[in-house]
Amino acid sequence: MQNQNTRPVFPFTAIVGQEEMKLALILNVIDPRIGGVMIMGDRGTGKSTTIRAIADLLPEIEVVKDDLFNSHPVESELMSDEVKKKLQDNINLEKTFIKVPMIDLPLGATEDRVCGTIDIEKALTEGVKSFEPGLLAKANRGILYVDEVNLLDDHLVDILLDSAASGWNTVEREGISIRHPARFVLVGSGNPEEGELRPQLLDRFGMHAEIRTVKEPELRVKIVEQRTNFDLNPSKCIEEYEEQQQELKAKIREAQNRLSSIKIDYDNRVKISQVCSELDVDGLRGDIVTNRAAKALAAFEGKNSVTVEHIKKIATLCLRHRLRKDPLESIDSGDKVSKVFNQIFST
Incomplete structure (x- = not known):
């Protein structure tokens, strides 16, 4: 609440x-x-x-109390040098949640x-x-x-x-x-x-x-109604969605815990790199991000390994902004990613 x-x-x-x-x-x-x-x-x-x-x-999140950097009490990568020094000197750290x-x-x-x-x-x-x-x-x-x-x-x-x-x-x-x-x-x-x-x-x-701005009139009406209801009575609206909020919160927490164990098989990793290569994406950032996002999606959906569907769902999000802009190209960059993805993953 x-x-x-x-x-x-x-x-x-x-x-x-x-x-x-x-x-x-x-x-x-x-x-x-x-x-x-x-x-x-x-x-x-x-x-x-x-x-x-x-x-x-x-x-x-758990933090060291009164720390300027929201330092994590145990993870060294997320703590300030001052907190690290206190830990080395065996000074007891007060913790709190924010x-x-x-x-x-x-x-x-x-x-x-x-x-x-x-x-x-x-x-x-x-x-x-x-x-x-x-x-x-x-x-x-x-x-x-x-x-x-x-x-x-x-x-x-x-x-x-x-x-x-x-x-x-x-x-x-x-x-x-x-x-x-x-x-x-x-x-x-x-x-x-x-x-x-x-x-x-x-x-x-x-x-x-x-x-994009929603075009369907029914959906627009629904959005306007929801916003109006929230503005008139925020606490009632928050209460109405409390259960769904808690469910999603739990799902995110579980996915964060599961993430490190998610596998993506070699064949799919090769195909992701083929897509990036075919799209002429500079560097390897596109490959890395697509792999990470696919694993995060698999974790969110409660799976143990990445499927082709997971990759398909996030490929455009990860790659469309890495394509070289051709002013004469009429095809949208998102459609271009989907087209190349379908060619490579259907073989």
Whole structure:
């Protein structure tokens, strides 16, 4: 149930349509190493509502109390150097549970605001490293959401993608260096009318979901009704979907636990690479992400190994944004992925 002091969040299971976006978000939550989601679509299609809803749905995480980086009490890859030192010195750490952090990155954010700042004066006069954490620190083990990512300065997008890929953020100033864990699911959204993201940045997002305004009148009416009911009485709407929310929450938790044991046979791995090769995808990121996403989907569906159906369901999401754009090509990139997939997997 929701805390009375927090702003009510629209239930994830109440969201109608936009299956592509919902699936991409769920798979990234199961395995953050997929590398985030870029959501491109029309204005007013519920992008930010859906992202807030998935963050609200996630199980609470255990952290070291009062730690600036949401450090994990036992996993060294997810803890700050300060916490590691305390553990080495056998200092007892107080623990607590918090909601998964959901951090919004505003468009006008500066590099200092994103990465954090080192207090040089304090370092020089008192000889202590004093660090003011930025948004990357707050987002550790959570979700970092950038709306209108295609309008963000390329330099900042680079920093975000580097941190998301490595899981660490390093701040250097005047010869003083501080690093901290910054492992988060990066979710970017944008409207294609406001310009595309540069291909080399787009390729760094694990998945790419396209969303369109719902055309069917009946479905539109249902969406409007649900939103109106929620705005009039949020607690009633949240209560109505509580059971479905708890079921999905349990399913995600089970999938996270099962993930490491999921197998994908050699033949299917070869075929995934054949698809990437045939589509002329640069580098190996496409192959890696497709394998990871297929495993996450198998885990979500409660299976022990990846089937062709799993791969088929996520192939377009993982590959469509990695294709070279041909201005003369009339076929949609998603259709192109499906066509090549069907050719290779039917042999």
